[in-house]
Amino acid sequence: MPDWIHPVLTGAFLAVSYRVVRSSGVGLRVAVLVLAVLNACLLWVVAVAGPPWGVPVVAVVSLAAAVYHLVGAARDAVARLRVVGPPEFRELVRRVAEASGPQVMGVCVLFTGAVALTAFADDSRPEGRQFRLLPGPECPFCLVEEQIRDFLGAGDPLLGEYRTHLAAGSSRHLLVRRPSEQDPWTGRLRDRTVYRVPPAFRRPPCTVHDPLLGRP
Template sequence: MPDWLFAVLAAAAVVLCTRSIRVSGAGLRLAVLYVVVMNALMLWVVWKNGPSWSLPAVGAVSLVAAVYNLLAALRTTMGRIQRIGVPVFRTLVRRVADARGPQAMGVCVLFSGIVVLTAFTDDEHPEGVQFHVLPGQDCPFCLLEDQIRDFLGEADPLLDEYRGHLRTGSSRHLLVRRASAAEPWAGRLRDRAYYRVPSAARRPPCPVHDPLLAA
């Protein structure tokens, strides 16, 4: 095989593999890991078997392909985010509650003070679409706790569990779901390393949660 053909095939393989990983549906962090491993393997193959000039050439193609696909993935992610106000947030939550099922809803407060709602109700709001409530006059923790009360009841132990995590600086992700409208709602808290309580400067004053977070 001519040296130039080997380099072209290697570069084409890098581009195709990088794009395949991006459109595979893997999460962003997992996709980045796959791309790094795949590129390292391809460059090792080129280094072992190709001419000396092919390594920097394929490496440059690999870098361009990785950056391009990373930006494309970020654009796709940002395209799934819709910014909404508190009234629309409550409307979407009610739409989830009134759907026939199966129903699922996720709510969390990011370190930026943004409340993120992921609601699966019908074809208009498929999985993966996120609704962001930007910081404003409403306490983000109150918005989340309202969903625990409305869906699971005032006495549900999940409320105390959530506040216990807040005291440690961890902002857990609330997930509520049920298989059909005839079944009761079930809830649980999910943890992620980057779910941290926003600083006081990124949330409005709250007589309920400020003492809790200062404890």
């Protein structure tokens, strides 16, 4: 077997692996971990069994594939994202609430002070589409709590749980769902280490949440 076959096959395998991992839908951290381990193992194989030029060539191919798919993933994310105003935001929420069939909606206040809404893949049922309500005069936390009350009820314990996390500096991701229109809505809070409460200068004054978050 010629010595160049190892780097050629390895480079091709890595290029395909980036594509597979990107299309798998795994999170960024898992993708980075999997590809880092894969690169380390394959580069070691090339270093042991391949020619001296094999490692730098495979490394360049891997880097090019990584940059290509990173740019592609960023482009896909931007294509799924749409900025909306408060009226359109509430209209999207209303469409979720009134739609038939299984429904899932996620709402979260980002560190920037914007509110992220993930809901409904076409005009009538945009699943996987992401919408952003940019910081404005409305308190973003009040907007999230409004969804808790509207979907789950004013007395749902998730409201108190949400405020407890806010007081600890964690902006949890609210998920509400129902299997069908005959079933009741259920909700839970997802934790992500990057979901932090935005600083005071990135959110408007609020008589409800300012005392909770330490702003007089």
